[in-house]
Amino acid sequence: MAVAAVKEYVGVPKDTQDKFHGAQLTFIGWLDHLMFCAPFAVPLPPDMPFGAIIEGVLPGACGHHPDFAKIDWSTVEWTKGGKPFSPDPAKSLTENGMRHKDSITFRTPGLTGIKGSST
Amino acid sequence: MTDIANAPKAATTKKPGLKERYALMTRGLDWETTYQPMEEVFPYATYEGIKIHDWDKWEDPFRLTMDAYWKYQAEKERKLYAIMDAFAQNNGHLGLTDARYLNSLKLFLTGVSPLEYMAHRGFAHVGRQLPGVGARVACQMQSLDELRHAQTQIHSMSNYNKLYDGFHSWRHMHDRVWYLSVPKSFFDDAITAGPFEYMIAIGFSFEYVLTNLLFVPFISGAAYNGDMGAMAFGFSAQSDESRHMTLGLEAIKFMLEQDPDNLPIVQHWIDKWFWRGYRVLTLVAMMLDYMLPKKVMSWKEAWEIYAEENGGALFQDLARYGIRPPLGWQQACDDKEHLSAQAWSTFYQYQGAAPFHTWMPSAEEMDWQSEKYPDSFDEYYRPRFEHWAEQEAAGNRFYNGTLPMLCQVCQIPMLFTEPGDPTRICYRESEHKGETYHTCSDGCKNIFDYEPEKYVQAWLPVQQIYQGNCFGPDADPTAADFNPLLEVIKWYRMNVGVDNSPYEGSRDQQNFQAWKQQTTSNAPAGGSPAGA
Numbered sequence: 198m199a200v201a202a203v204k205e206y207v208g209v210p211k212d213t214q215d216k217f218h219g220a221q222l223t224f225i226g227w228l229d230h231l232m233f234c235a236p237f238a239v240p241l242p243p244d245m246p247f248g249a250i251i252e253g254v255l256p257g258a259c260g261h262h263p264d265f266a267k268i269d270w271s272t273v274e275w276t277k278g279g280k281p282f283s284p285d286p287a288k289s290l291t292e293n294g295m296r297h298k299d300s301i302t303f304r305t306p307g308l309t310g311i312k313g314s315s316t
Numbered sequence: 317m318t319d320i321a322n323a324p325k326a327a328t329t330k331k332p333g334l335k336e337r338y339a340l341m342t343r344g345l346d347w348e349t350t351y352q353p354m355e356e357v358f359p360y361a362t363y364e365g366i367k368i369h370d371w372d373k374w375e376d377p378f379r380l381t382m383d384a385y386w387k388y389q390a391e392k393e394r395k396l397y398a399i400m401d402a403f404a405q406n407n408g409h410l411g412l413t414d415a416r417y418l419n420s421l422k423l424f425l426t427g428v429s430p431l432e433y434m435a436h437r438g439f440a441h442v443g444r445q446l447p448g449v450g451a452r453v454a455c456q457m458q459s460l461d462e463l464r465h466a467q468t469q470i471h472s473m474s475n476y477n478k479l480y481d482g483f484h485s486w487r488h489m490h491d492r493v494w495y496l497s498v499p500k501s502f503f504d505d506a507i508t509a510g511p512f513e514y515m516i517a518i519g520f521s522f523e524y525v526l527t528n529l530l531f532v533p534f535i536s537g538a539a540y541n542g543d544m545g546a547m548a549f550g551f552s553a554q555s556d557e558s559r560h561m562t563l564g565l566e567a568i569k570f571m572l573e574q575d576p577d578n579l580p581i582v583q584h585w586i587d588k589w590f591w592r593g594y595r596v597l598t599l600v601a602m603m604l605d606y607m608l609p610k611k612v613m614s615w616k617e618a619w620e621i622y623a624e625e626n627g628g629a630l631f632q633d634l635a636r637y638g639i640r641p642p643l644g645w646q647q648a649c650d651d652k653e654h655l656s657a658q659a660w661s662t663f664y665q666y667q668g669a670a671p672f673h674t675w676m677p678s679a680e681e682m683d684w685q686s687e688k689y690p691d692s693f694d695e696y697y698r699p700r701f702e703h704w705a706e707q708e709a710a711g712n713r714f715y716n717g718t719l720p721m722l723c724q725v726c727q728i729p730m731l732f733t734e735p736g737d738p739t740r741i742c743y744r745e746s747e748h749k750g751e752t753y754h755t756c757s758d759g760c761k762n763i764f765d766y767e768p769e770k771y772v773q774a775w776l777p778v779q780q781i782y783q784g785n786c787f788g789p790d791a792d793p794t795a796a797d798f799n800p801l802l803e804v805i806k807w808y809r810m811n812v813g814v815d816n817s818p819y820e821g822s823r824d825q826q827n828f829q830a831w832k833q834q835t836t837s838n839a840p841a842g843g844s845p846a847g848a
Binding site for chain 2: 202206207208210217218224226232234237238239258310
């Protein structure tokens, strides 16, 4: 039973990819940095190189945090859907296996927020 | 069945008592339809799987008749409006502890009062659809109560709309603003359920299990902070609320006593609606700990008294029917350490999109937090808030300019942390028909997985903004200087830079200080009322 209803009932999702004008929604969380209260939601072109997230998206989203300038991107650990993920920055989101509404996180070893409080 | 035609003549009998009149109304006036089959007259009575064998077993402990109901309510209204008038005429707002208090009212007016109206609609609907007349009459009265509560709240708070910002477009905002989709989707979920689920959702889980955590904090907060108007509507609603709680409890006991097959269905609804209600209470936690200038008690203390003690006793009582405490109960108890700070952090950083003011707690208020939350505040939240306060003092106040990921079910930004680890966001994921859906907790994931066809349709504000569905008709997305987030705020009908500014330096703050000064000195008139 997918729903309790008096007759046949089909739900129509309101956020399928076709509704985002060519973009796909991506969720990005920076672990140990809860100054940003929740992961970010950003619509991105599927053919955009993954590296553009690091260079183009995250500085605007996270730049306010004093840890952000200290990140050594070569040591950053990524996950996608909770599993380890090794994106190639030169390849597109699609080529990196990212789909609409995928959720990725990154951990920055050695950086754990304001006074180490995970903020 | 009472035979009306053969009843003794009025002149020779004394007037029937209240109990007798109630019995006549709820047992004697009902009938089995013959022109139409009963299942067509009550089309929603069976599809949820609840089995009822004998509606006459319904016991309404209040046994109110309509004439008695009107008499009591009219009396309460007279007293309430006398107090509200006196408060308005005597500039009662100047007796408030501080204008920061008003922001908890803005939260209430935009988030809670519209739910009172939805409860009115919900109980009217259920009152039509339940086949038992005793339950129908009780729901009808509750429906009227809820309409009255919506009205008295609006009347009471309209007094502030003349003088302060952010009170003007609460109804418009309720259907649009990102955080208001939390209470709105909660009630939309309930009202689109069947009549029995609605009774458990609102009548039992919300009115019985959680209502004290909503009303007591707000109304005590009003009393502690000098708001006679809000206090008066709270007291006026109190006797109604106790009737509602009794109705909710009767509804659940009745379902459980009627058929053993009802137990698993009812248990699932309790699990679901406890969790949905608890998530809405996130706003109350933040109000208690951060928004009241003079604090009543901490969220943690309120939770311990009204949930752990009272709720614990309730579920012990229901154990004889086979009911266990709701799933998620333990997590809710553990999260009492973190809920309010996590919520206030969210509103502080998304201040630009909220129609009320936020601020960082003062040094003294942070000490209060440390005292109330010795196991969490200094370790996790003081460093964050002190950093923000420093940044603010340096003219670099933190605003989060990127929209957050939302939970598919409760629609709250994914701000909640893993049970047992307040440093890690809790992520849960489900697949349905090839699409991915994200939830903030086991509680919300369970709700999604049980009825995915319902929740895939969620109108999630962030997704809607990115689809371009949240701009006014005069917005031009092709213009070179198009600012999408500003256009969303205008579509919300927020007075940009006024309703959604930090408290420090706000017009509310300045006016309150100026007006208050005039009451004790010969300072020249100052201040400009909202809308001026």
